[in-house]
Amino acid sequence: MRYMLLVFFGACSYGILSTIVKLAYSQGFSPSQVIGGQMAFGFLLTWIPALFFLRTKPQKRLLLLLAGVGIAVGTTGILYYNSLQYIPASLAILLLFQFTWMGVLAEAIMTRKRPDKPTLASLLLLFLGTMLAGGLLENGGLQQFHPLGVLLGLLSAVSYTLFIIFSGKTALSINPWLRSSSMSTGSLLLTCLIYPPVFLIDGTLWDGLFPYVILLALFGILIPTACFNFGVPHIGAGMATILGAAELPTAVFASAIVLQEQVSWLQVAGVAIILLGIILPKLVQRKQPKTASPAA
Structure with a gap:
């Protein structure tokens, strides 16, 4: 249960990002500044706790694999x-949420x-x-779709x-904090x-950008990546x-x-249905009778 709660908390952390990004855009900041700042400070935040776990040097090959998984984070x-x-943000997150069936389908294919x-x-x-929660059935619905945005x-x-799948399967022998920092390194390199991190030298960072990117780094890199690295290996990509x-x-x-x-x-009804969909597998699991262990 605690690993499920970790993944749940990591997902909730991701949910805050669209609001922070919209606030940053309203202040005139560009995607390059917002994304670049998030990845740069995410890199710093994940490496701070990872430094305490560098006593045993992991294989470079595994670190490179984790950096490759981090590219999926940066790409997302x-x-x-x-x-x-x-x-609109409601449509963008609706499209992003297609990962729910994509992940289950991918796991079904891999496990046969x-x-x-x-x-x-x-x-x-x-x-x-x-x-329902994405507002697709109201406010114009399909008419708001832009081909490139879709x-x-x-x-x-x-x-x-891809991030959810491989974060639960790659280099599991490495400490989760080191896994998170390696992934953030891959995300930063791609970004x-x-x-290019021009915002570091043109004064934009200290001209109002910093509060947004540090929050994005915290809720978009450090917290969710760590939660997924600790939790996904124990519950599987489908769950x-x-x-x-x-x-x-x-x-x-x-x-x-x-x-x-x-x-x-x-x-609101859509949110309630989503929450029901999240807890349904656990409710069914609890109702199933436990098989008695064979007598010695």
């Missing part, structure tokens, strides 16, 4: 934050096992709840799925190739993607409280 941020320029009925029922609830949103779901759906309700409530965005009753 780049794609998702750029999609927010073309489509069909998802059980509780998992399929949970996915159905998550899909319905996401449609493409970026869907690709962010693919990269996020610097696409968005992790279901718990990851907690990101959308958090995003809805954060935008309503901080940005004063109106939340309809349909969206």
Whole structure:
């Protein structure tokens, strides 16, 4: 249960990001400044606790593999934050949330096992709840879609799925804090190739950008990456993607409280359905009778 709560908390942490990004955009900051700052400070925040676990030197090959997993984290941020320029946040996060079924499908293919009925029922609830909570059935719905924004949103779901899958399978022998710092290194390298860190020398960082990027680094890099690295190996990618759906309700409530965005009753109903979809597999598991151990 504690590993499930870790993944749930990490997903909630991700849900705060869209609100912070929208606040940063409203102050005139560009995606390159926001993304670059997040990855740079995420790199620093993850390496601070990791330094206490460097007494035993891990294999360089494993660290490189973890940096490769970190590229998926950086790719998700780049794609998702750029999609927010073309489509509303509710639609962008709706597209990102396609990782719920993508992750379960990917795990089914890799393990060659069909998802059980509780998992399929949970996915159905998550899909319905996401449609409602994302506001797709109101405010114009499909008419708000922009082709480029849709493409970026869907690709962010693919990269996020890859992160969840490989974060639970790569270099599990390495301390989770070292795994997090190695992943953040890969994210930073990718971001610097696409968005050179000009904000470090042009004065933008101390001209209002710092509060936003330090919060994004905390809630978008340090907390969720550590939570996923500790939790996913113990619960599996399929359950992790279901718990990851907690990101959308958090995003809805954060935008309503901080940005004063109106939340309809349909969206509230969608959030409730998502929460039901998250806890359904655990409820079914508890109701199943435990098999008695054979007598010695």
